[in-house]
Structure formats: C-alpha cells, structure tokens
Amino acid sequence: MQLFYTPDIDAASSTYFLNEEESKHCVKVLRLQPGDEIELIDGRGNFYTAAIADAHPKRTQLRIVSIEKDFHKRNHYLHIAIAPTKNIERLEWFLEKATEIGIDEISLIICQRSERKEAKVERLNKIITAAIKQSIKAWHPVLNEPVALNKLISTRFDGQKFIAHCEPDDKFTLKEELKPFGKYLILIGPEGDFTPKEIGEALNNDFKALTLGESRLRTETAALEACFEVNFLNRV
Structure with missing residues (x-):
C-alpha cells in the first residue's frame, strides 16, 4: 500500500494534485505510472483510493476512485497532557507510539519542575504524521x-479528568474509574513529578488522582502506559 497524507484535499472533489514533494516521491522514488492506484488520508477521518491520471514529477494529478468516511473511527476521545522531557527524543518516541496505539489530542504542559519549557511543534507534528501513515x-x-x-x-473539559502522580495519596486505577466510550484528559508530569501544590490544584478542579502501577515510570513511559490502558479498556 502506497499511502500519502493530503490534509488539504476536498472530499467533494473528483481530482487532486499532489504537492511537489509528494509528486517527486510518487514518480521519482516509487516510479508509479498512470493507472496505478494509491491511498490518501486527510487527517479528518477520510480514507481515499485514487488512481494516477498524470504522473508529473512536480504536480501529479490523481483521480479519486472512492472515499471511506470515518475510517477506523475510535469509540472514545483521549487527550493526554504531558510535560516535555528534557531529552526531546523521549517525547518524540511517545508521540510516535501513542499515535500508533490511538490518541486524539496531546497538550504540552509547562510545570513548576519542568526541565524543558519549549518544543518545536512543527517538527513534532511531522513525527505524528509519519506515525499515522505507518x-x-x-x-x-x-x-x-x-x-x-x-x-x-x-x-473546561467535558469528560473524565485524571492526574497521574507519585505522591503517597489515595489514588485510583483506570480500570476502577474509567467509563467506557467517553472522553478523557490525563495529566502526566515532568521527570521530577508534579508538586503537591499542582496536585492539589488539579484535584480542586475535579481531576482524580491516578496510579499507573507500583513502578516509578519515566514521563514518556507513564504517558504511553496511560494511552495503552485507555485503549485497552475501550476495546469491544
């Protein structure tokens, strides 16, 4: 399967032109010819089958053959808010793996103990894009x-809200608290964890304290564990 990410495609159109970068990959690298079929995804839930009409190396023209809407639409909505890791590669790893498993939204949060307070969202989005294609x-x-x-x-968040932390307080597991087929927001703190004040503020805003097991996990591991558990508990 030759899959292309085309976020600007119009689902109502019968034709589409690949941009120069994708055209070059299609014609020069993959050596596809007129009549060959490829697949397109737009990031909005539409999965297209298209046939090459004109294999131009800078502006390949496609004819849309079919569209499957809400392709593999998930039965829940997961938003993980994670503190960027000092080693940015760990955050990149999380984004790649969480996208493969299934996630809808990621927020990068700056906490009192954050060792990294900025991140290049454009670069991180490219990692997510590669992961959805893969x-x-x-x-x-x-x-x-x-x-x-x-x-x-x-x-405001219209769903269940959790904060995962390492303080010795009363905490729940996702298995105990998660309501299937819902919306979830999970907070994952920096390497030094959330401060007691931050935890208190979250609890005062209707977040529930969450445990992800007995092991002390790295930030990106904890976030991926939460992602996996939510997806597993929503399996049908």
Whole structure:
C-alpha cells in the first residue's frame, strides 16, 4: 500500500494534485505510472483510493476512485497532557507510539519542575504524521502549543479528568474509574513529578488522582502506559 497524507484535499472533489514533494516521491522514488492506484488520508477521518491520471514529477494529478468516511473511527476521545522531557527524543518516541496505539489530542504542559519549557511543534507534528501513515490511520491527532499547567487545569473539559502522580495519596486505577466510550484528559508530569501544590490544584478542579502501577515510570513511559490502558479498556 502506497499511502500519502493530503490534509488539504476536498472530499467533494473528483481530482487532486499532489504537492511537489509528494509528486517527486510518487514518480521519482516509487516510479508509479498512470493507472496505478494509491491511498490518501486527510487527517479528518477520510480514507481515499485514487488512481494516477498524470504522473508529473512536480504536480501529479490523481483521480479519486472512492472515499471511506470515518475510517477506523475510535469509540472514545483521549487527550493526554504531558510535560516535555528534557531529552526531546523521549517525547518524540511517545508521540510516535501513542499515535500508533490511538490518541486524539496531546497538550504540552509547562510545570513548576519542568526541565524543558519549549518544543518545536512543527517538527513534532511531522513525527505524528509519519506515525499515522505507518499505522494507516485517517485521523491526525491534534498537538497543542506548550501551555502553563494551571491554565490547562482551569480549562473546561467535558469528560473524565485524571492526574497521574507519585505522591503517597489515595489514588485510583483506570480500570476502577474509567467509563467506557467517553472522553478523557490525563495529566502526566515532568521527570521530577508534579508538586503537591499542582496536585492539589488539579484535584480542586475535579481531576482524580491516578496510579499507573507500583513502578516509578519515566514521563514518556507513564504517558504511553496511560494511552495503552485507555485503549485497552475501550476495546469491544
């Protein structure tokens, strides 16, 4: 399967032109010819089958053969807010794997103990795009710009809200608290964990304290564990 990400495609159109970069890959690298079929995803849930009409190396013209809407639409909505890791490659790893497993939205949160307070969202989005192509997903997760934790905590969210932390407080597991087929927001802190004050603010804003097991996990591992558990608990 030759899969291309085409976020600007119009689902109502019968033709589409690949941009110069994708045209070059299609014609020069893959050596596809007129009549060959490829697949397209737009990041909005549409999966297209298209045939090459004109194999131009700078502006390949396609004829849309069929569209499958809501391709592999998931039965829940998962938003993970994670503090960017000091080693950016660990965050990149999380984004890649979480996209492959299934996630809808990611927020980068700046906490009191954050060792990294900025991230290049454009580069990170490219990693997400590569992951949806690799895992054949038609939905592109939303990646938000870095935001202060207290601002995100106070933002309205219509769903279940959790904060995973390492303090010795009473905590719940996702298996105990998760309501299937819902919307979820999970906070994952920096390497030094959330401060007691940050935890208190989250709890005062209707977040529930969450445990992800007895092991002390790295930030990106904890986030991926939460992603896996939510997807597993929503399997039908």
